[in-house]
Amino acid sequence: MAQPEGARVATEPAARVEQELQLYYWMKLIRAFEERVSRLHRQNKIFGGVYSGAGQEAIVAGVCAPLRDGDFVAPLHRDLGVFLVRGVDPGRLMAQLMGKETGLSRGKDSFLHGGDLERGIFGSTSMLGSSLPIAVGAALKFKMKREKNIAVAFFGEGASSRGDVHEAMNFAGVQKLPVLFVCENNRYAYSTPLEKQMAIEDVADRAEAYGFRGHVVSGNDLLAVLEVTERVVAKIRNGEGPALIECKTYRYRGHSEHDAALYRDQEELIEWQSRDPIPGYELFLEKKGHDLKRVREQIDERTQKVVQAAVEYAEQSPFPKPEEALEDLFAPALAAAPKK
Amino acid sequence: MAQPEGARVATEPAARVEQELQLYYWMKLIRAFEERVSRLHRQNKIFGGVYSGAGQEAIVAGVCAPLRDGDFVAPLHRDLGVFLVRGVDPGRLMAQLMGKETGLSRGKDSFLHGGDLERGIFGSTSMLGSSLPIAVGAALKFKMKREKNIAVAFFGEGASSRGDVHEAMNFAGVQKLPVLFVCENNRYAYSTPLEKQMAIEDVADRAEAYGFRGHVVSGNDLLAVLEVTERVVAKIRNGEGPALIECKTYRYRGHSEHDAALYRDQEELIEWQSRDPIPGYELFLEKKGHDLKRVREQIDERTQKVVQAAVEYAEQSPFPKPEEALEDLFAPALAAAPKK
């Protein structure tokens, strides 16, 4: 901690430096993308339910960074960032939100329900918690096939009250499956505060009741999220069974774009905004010797470009044709079976 | 512990002595009744699914003894004893098992699915775990109406894996409801041993993840079950919120009368049979100064009579009439509503 500032960037491995900047870029990109989404929603260019993850960017970035190709991720409704970090083309993602043909679901479903399995992203249904059994099944496949991949299931503290979550965690524990459960505890499920959702403080305490470890971390601290995830993921990949990481965080915006969140205390919001993950991480970059002003300018410019290009791509993309309504319902059955 | 034996019965309050004998009677009655049920099943006089609670009598007797009129109990499929201890007429209970008109469900449903709400017994569906939310709802009513009653939900360690159990316990914790969860952990769910059901040893460990206390007790030790239940129930009645008691026990017979339980080790069965709750309790009665031989004779005679009378009553009872198939489906709507 006592090393001369400004010197590190030069002395550290280039990959490390690059990752540091990459993480920053991701958080900034997610925030910029989501801000634009909110705006487009107000302009009626994006409709249906839109759920902002503003304030929670460090979780997505920190958890996804240590993942590999072939890993399976089931994001929650607030995890637009997962798509960006895992390499989904921002244009296609924006097209997805606008219901365009070029979107992940070809206009079939809204917001984040369109997955991209090529990038290991499962498109969850709206039914909170129901993606955890599915992630567990993906992990089961990895175990059966002796693959070194892992599955990651994100869920809110609100979803933790669903029965599916219990069934999933219990089975993962029994089978020692390579699955990481990530709880984004932002203290509210829609309008319902934590104390009306559970009688305990930490969702992570549940892990032990399923025979694996729960970790609590500040979800607004990118480095902390990254550090615990790297450590835990290494163990999971190593066959040591599931784990849970609970990230304490806060939702800046309303539950959805329709929600003014009047049930919340303004003080509470301000308190949490002062823990914003981005300035915190900027301080780190500075301490590590990056020229923050320049980095920020460069990255802001880049994210603006990317977002703008995404919007243009999406706006120029056509809507699906009506007859496509009946497509994509069934996969072709494998073989034409002979009649008796 | 150093008092002269034989002297106690005389010096203790009559009510206490009576309760001691009553508990013995219940265990013996349950065992005798269930043995007869098994026999009747082999004779095709009882059909459908029949699940014996042999070996687990101390749990039912010890948990139900401290309960009061107005308390709500949701038994599991192996808890025939709950019906007897809570005062359901043994004849009507036997008639229920035989599908007779005089049975609790008037022939509508089988085995223990017919409840008796007058005696606070809820007739559960077959769907394991689904009675826990219901018991929690009963407790909610007690709390709303400031009634000093409690709800009790029995469940197997197998059922503990169901999502409903999680949802129920979590909500009970949040609302600090007067509900007692009793897990009868008999180490098997049908053929599935404990280690394939959960990665932990004690279901009771789950309680803390819901914000209340879990207790572990030998379910084959009537006095121990009684003692912990009395203590815990007093607290629950006092408004201190839910609790869980896990009773470690073992199922003597197969999962159902159809099951030879070949998946189990014979040694294990013998080990557990040597922990039979009845001889253990007899030893206690002797130590307390009861003339065990006489007591046993009297009670055996009494249980045989009661069981015999129950069988006769049930056999003489008519089957329901075919046209009753369409009865009991709907309650009359409250008021005839005027048309617009």
Next chain:
Amino acid sequence: MELTYIKAINSALHEEMQRDENVFVMGEDVGELGGAFKATEGLLEAFGEERVIDTPISEALIIGAGIGAAVLGMRPVLEMQFADFISCAFDQIVNSAATLRYRHGGRAQCPIVVRAPSGAGIHGALFHSQNPEAWFTRVPGLKVVAPATAYDAKGLLKSAIRDNNPVIYFEHKRLYRSVKENLPEGDFTVPIGVAELRKEGADLSVITYGGTLAPALDAAKIVEKEDRLSVEVLDLRTLLPLDREAILATARKTGKVLIVHEDRLTGGIGGEVAAIICEHAFEYLDAPVRRLAALDTHTAFSPPLEEVILPNTNKIVDAIRNLAAY
């Protein structure tokens, strides 16, 4: 007083909670937020936290706990935030609640109301557009209602709350603020099990409910004007039990029936209605009984897809003309 459909629901809740202290509401965000659609607005202030209960996200618990309270004499009104999530509480409804009285030999009852905001046409996509009613209309022991007007929304909700049996109450989200009506002051109810003839006619009957009543009435007006067709429109209102008399009466009267619903064609309640007509009004039929419903797929998100999937006034007009020409 002019009330929207959602306000009618809200006022029914207020009045019933006032009338009977055993009525309470429970669900996600029903308290301070007043529900995702404001159906429970003001209830917390009026009746306090004990009777307006915010739950965790636990649909099975919501229904199950409602059942437990109901068998002990309470009258819970249980909200699913969206009807789509009723799938998460399915077992509690179709097994715990629907069989309760039967398996207790008639010596118990389960007076719960499950409020389920359903329906499409609001860009809700796959999981906020569902019309799940036909999953429940095949379950003995349940009653199922689906009001299409503010009057019925209020009157049927009151009847449902007072009914001693489990009632699934499907309220159509698209009608919440688009439907307004002058409602009488004071207490009124709409009986469960009784359909309502919304328009008399001689040439052809449209049988519908919920979200497709208004487009059906619009279509009837159009063909009346443009084609001089006299169309009768029957609003089922209750989907279980069906009002067989009313269904058969209109079928026998006009001899040509078009069934319209927003739910999908295959497995929608239209099949049951058509089967009843074909069995019991066979001799009166001058044409095949036709059905117009959503396409057999999920309710897609993108506007051109949603448009082609869902029935609407134009499609009903076409179907009426086709059938009339038979």
Next chain:
Amino acid sequence: MELTYIKAINSALHEEMQRDENVFVMGEDVGELGGAFKATEGLLEAFGEERVIDTPISEALIIGAGIGAAVLGMRPVLEMQFADFISCAFDQIVNSAATLRYRHGGRAQCPIVVRAPSGAGIHGALFHSQNPEAWFTRVPGLKVVAPATAYDAKGLLKSAIRDNNPVIYFEHKRLYRSVKENLPEGDFTVPIGVAELRKEGADLSVITYGGTLAPALDAAKIVEKEDRLSVEVLDLRTLLPLDREAILATARKTGKVLIVHEDRLTGGIGGEVAAIICEHAFEYLDAPVRRLAALDTHTAFSPPLEEVILPNTNKIVDAIRNLAAY
């Protein structure tokens, strides 16, 4: 080789697991016990614990985990110990599985098979007698089959396992050991979506499936002998998608149709079948399409109740005679 219906299922599982190492089975007690009905007997020995997975009592997990494995290329066969408990996994089936490909824009698939031992007539009472098929036949994205013979039990299970879509496979418990058949050696499949004409006839058609095929055939023989009625019997085999061609062909041929199923009347699949016939074979009908099904109640336990509730040969004979006399 003569095989019972349950052995046919068992041998399909053996052969498919042999053929494709991505096929695995998962459910409660499927391992050492070989399943409550012995459908999975011998699989543990043959394929080991990794491909024959005993689960905790967690129906939603069973289906959900199956889906997760399936999207990554596995072919899980998921057992519900009784079809009745499928209600506990309802959301995973109707939402997670059925919409999976659609919401991924066609770029994913979900090849799971859900085996569901269903059906009544074995004193199973309310929760071990259910015929839940019609909950699923209204869900786009699913396929639903219900074999009535040992041949079909084997052939349809193989097709289901090889199909790239979620298939709900209803096997009828009463047929497990009561139905025996000589099956050909070697691999064979029965196509999903194709009904089978079990008996040709000229006067009247009975359309049925699953548990009521045998009584329908018995009834057809009785009326043939006693009433000189020539009855055609169509076995649907697949309930989603329905074989509309076969249904309409027999309806057009005989002009009189009786639909029979063990599921309840109201909301059973018979309504859909009747509606299709009445719409598309209207001109050919000489009589109303009739349905014979279980009474609209739960399957009660006591023998006199079970008897009156369920359809049987005598009731089918009566219904045929009635319809023939129309």
